[in-house]
Amino acid sequence: MEDKISIAIRNKNEAKDLEFLLFNLTDRYSDTIDEIIVIDNESTDESEKITEKYGARFETIKNFSYGGSANFAAEKAKGDIVVIFSAHSYPVSPEFFDVIKEKFDANKRLAGVRCLHTPNDYRNYILSIDAEKDPNKSGLIFTGSAFRKSVWQQIPFNDKVPTFEDKDWTKRVLKKGYQIEFAPVVFAYEVRRTKAQSYFRRKNDLLGNYQIWHKEVKMRQAFNSIVGTFLNGSKNLFIDTFYAIKFLFFVLKFKIKKPEKFKY
The missing domain is CATH 1.20.1070 (Rhopdopsin 7-helix transmembrane proteins)
Incomplete structure (x- = not known):
């Protein structure tokens, strides 16, 4: 398996955001990425047509779960470096994928990198608080993170957790002696949730916090x-x-x- 970069985009009925992300990737980063795959959760909008417009590969996943979709993305990727985005996120730094590749090339025990998008990321990166010290805020976050497929083949993502599949994987690969680092490049995350979607996310966060961090529910x-x-x-x-x-x-x-x- 070659150290090529595969981009996997998780999407459901986000055609407008998806088009902006695909435009950004193909217009600014075409020389540094090897393939783009849209992992689509049975969209009913123009997502497939837009994917074809930008020459990306469209793959439909049924019975969506966060861990299951990450496993699906890894299965479909041809490269050993897989960068996951949500359709409503996008890279900003000009050297975004160059830095990610340099990180993986320099450290063969590197399982994944987390890029920067919030003050939490900036602070932990600046203060050198790594994933061993803070697996939640310095571990992977599955949008704007990259992982090594060859490590995933040994340690697949957990499709049983309702959310935080990225943090669960972080904890497990660290226990196996692999490493997670920050990549000092920036991406934007522009999620807009309805009240129903916010409730769904909040409910899953509660379950995920209980399963992964063992936080009691009161x-x-x-x-x-x-x-x-x-x-x-x-x-x-x-x-x-x-x-x-x-x-x-x-x-x-x-x-x-x-x-x-x-x-x-």
């Missing part, structure tokens, strides 16, 4: 969430209304006086 958390949501909603409504009215009076005052100092 009823008080659910009650506090309801109370907190009500109080924060009321507080935010009051503050937003206060500043909206304050701005209205500022505009009225400005319209009446029209101070000369703002003219050039």
Whole structure:
């Protein structure tokens, strides 16, 4: 197996975001990546047509799970370096894939790299807090992470966990003596969830935290969430209304006086 770079994009009915990601990949990084695969969860929009437009491979997965889709992506990839994106994320740094490849070339015990997209990533990278010390915030995150397929062949992803399949894999490969590092390149993550999707994610996060990190589930958390949501909603409504009215009076005052100092 060659150290080629395969891009795997997980997608479901995100045609607009998918097109932007594919444009970005083919326009800016075509010299450094070897193939693009869209791992599609039975979309009903224009995702397949857009995939074909950019010359990528379209693969449909049924009975989607996060771990199962990561395994599916690894199976379909031809290269040994597999970079996973969600359709609503995209690389930013010009040298994005060059740095990833350099990381893998320099360390044969490297199982995966995590790229940067939040202050948590930046802080842990700058402070040299690696995955051994913090497998949650410095371990893989399956969008904007890369893994070595030859390691995956020995240690597949867990398709039984509802989420955090990336963190679960991080813990298991570290136990086997492999390493996870940061790659100092940046990607953007622009997820927009409905209330129903946020509930689905929150529910899976709770189950994942229990399975992987053994965090106890307490009823008080659910009650506090309801109370907190009500109080924060009321507080935010009051503050937003206060500043909206304050701005209205500022505009009225400005319209009446029209101070000369703002003219050039």
